[in-house]
Amino acid sequence: MTALEQPAILTPSQAREVFRTGEVPETTSGWCRGYVQANLLAVPRDLAFDALLFAVRNPRPCPLLEVTDPGDPLVHDVATADLRTDLPAYRVYEHGRLVAEVPDVTEYWRDDLVGLLFGCSFTFEAALAAAGVPLRHVEQGRNVPMYVTSRPCRPAGRLAGPLVVSMRPVPPDLVRTAAEVTARHPAAHGAPVHAGDPAELGIASLDRPDFGDAVTAEPGDVPVFWACGVTPQAVVMASEPPFVITHSPGRMLITDRSDETLTP
Template sequence: MLTNFDLADPQQVRLAARAGALDQPTANLAPGFVQANMAILPREYAFDFLLFCQRNPKPCPLIGVSEVGDPVMPLLGKDCDVRSDLPRYRVWRNGDMVDETTDVKKYWRDDLVAFLIGCSFSFEEAMLADGLPVRHIQCGCNVPMYRTSIATTPAGRFSGPMVVSMRPLKPADAIRAVQITSRFPSVHGAPVHIGDPVAIGIRDIAKPDYGDAVDIAPGEVPVFWACGVTPQSVIANSKPEFCITHAPGYMLVTDLKNSTLAV
């Protein structure tokens, strides 16, 4: 049962996911600790993907890379196993999602490399501490995420559109959010766009490609941050033969402190 776990503790969040007791987006769990998006690829794709992340630091700020074939990442957390410690995963073959599951041990291979990418859930703590509203947390739902017309910089076999996450804010709060999130480049940093969603290729703000729609109140503007779900749009476009990712919004909660990422 989920009540058996302390969801303010990052290791307990991972253990709840490992036990199959946690099946919800991880926003606002273990406040103060870094959360991470994930992409796991065969070694033959690893250099190209590493180069892709290096060329696209806004959507893909790397915070950790595993050894080949090793699912345990002690630098990110005590007894941290990327095969079981996220609440939900997606499995891809040739660019198509073929499974969504709570555990990927049966898919693990000795040639796989895990890439952990900073998540905007980490800077939400600083926004909340400053009194800024975070709508999806208020609503108890997943953050809305959208594929855009913003192209990433290609690297090797990887290319595709950027994905963004959206939080509606009043204009003055949006300015403050820019100031706050600029201090966290390792978890996407400042927004990439404020205002008209059509300008970045989003035709219907009420229909996110990932996550849940949230209301935009009168007087608010949508604020868009680069998102660590970008690798999933790139995987769908580039079609590697095999890949595992997190499900959007269902992150790896690490033992790293958000404060260590601030600049």
């Protein structure tokens, strides 16, 4: 049985070793159960203050976990990891346009890049499952669906753009449970930002996510939306900075921190 067939029981270091071999899963949801996952935004030093200020002003989509020194690709606080190689897949943007999606960004890494790591909602999924909340995307073997909304984030310097949300269909009698469970994980986006009609977020159709995969809801399920760490990518596309590296949506850095260390 391969690592991709039993990813939940891997340690974070084992998972990162798998990713360094070039093996790219559809999603890291369900990998390394009990460990914090993180979104990546790597920007040139001259944009780093704006990126940091953006995170401070928008903590729901961008709960900050760590910031690296300029040019240093190594993570020191939340993991012993290399930002160039230890995620499953990356996106490279130039002037807001996606120019590459690759399993390794060593050739793209620059001496002036600052890495920012943000919490991820995959972190609270084990707690949702333990509380009896079904995870439809996991059941269906899909990446979680993510949508660009009509809600603007607070701008910071040269960075401005819309909020992105992830969506999980939840049985109506478990919506309150899902909200209470995830509220205990503010470093993983916390409680939902909306439950119910997607049109209130400016989402025209749940069948056409902007990132990730559409999932099939069970009859009666309520769409529940959480702020998402792909928000910086929507902001990059809207703001068009010259050069940025991010994670590929749904394919995260798996850290060495346990979920409990980020729960108040």
